[in-house]
Amino acid sequence: MNGSPFLREGLLQERLNERTRCLVCERRCALREGQSGWCKTRRNEGGTIYTLIYGDVSSLSSNPIEKKPFYHFHPGSVALTCGSWSCNFACPWCQNWDISKAEPKNSRYMSPLEFVDEAISRGCQGTSISFNEPTLSFEWSLDVFPLAKERGLYNTYVTNGYMTEEALNLLIAAGLDAMNVDLKGSKEVVRRYCKADVEVAWRNCRLAKEKGVHLEVTTLVIPGVNDDEEGLRAIAARIRDQLGEETPWHLSGYFPAYRFHQPPTPLATLERGWEIGKEEGLRFVYLGNVRGHRYENTYCPHCGELLIQRYGLWVAAYRIQKAKCPRCGESIPTVG
């Protein structure tokens, strides 16, 4: 291998007879010499798998944490956010397709220290690895997280949740504080469109929760794909039963992108999804991509008091006091 900073030996791999298996995500690609993985970000060179995108930053911006979205994690704070290239899912509606459907471009190298220094100099309170699938930046994340923690920053992932258990455990041990996991639909929907097994994402949500990682989940509601009442109700009930009724569920509106041309999600569909979430007992359900809608706000699940008023990505008013509703004293789980 040449001396490119983007190339690093993959941390999780095992040698088989003629192949080497990558153990970063549940695709578990078994690669022959010279072969690239499903995600195109890893390659077998001489029997060893290398990541091709260590520190390969495709996009960088300071974002309100609400953009991820996280609504119960350091509300009103700003995270320095970066993405790299490619993805390990096949979703034809990807809203970030310009980077997630691209092969590694080795455009701009940022060392972990440069990234953390940049976050501090911009006055950010945390980091977020997102835009494309952050699991593909696994080795770089493991180097960023401890440095960020040393400087008092939090660390977040916005992910499809398809990493192996071993990878997730290492990320948590390195300092992953919060994850937003995209639960895209039923087993059939995720198999058909994303070519993946949604059970892995559910398993990792449970694992993250057990290990004390702050968890919020998102469903991009796509007409004709996952917008049926029965399907949304099944997701809501499973969040309640397996992740807890206090887990925030974000229902985001989709817009036509990449290879999917259905019209945008009607507002009425999103509002019905919100009602379904509440009917199933979820305490915090939110709508996304509908700026100024009342369901962007946090209301006390006991007395209905408006607790956090949002407008798009901005927190306009914050009334929670010591993690409680100031009117009735109901406990409101928030971090930071």
Ligand code: SF4
């Ligand atoms: S990270 Fe890429 S190479 Fe590794 S198992 Fe997943 S898809 Fe395959």
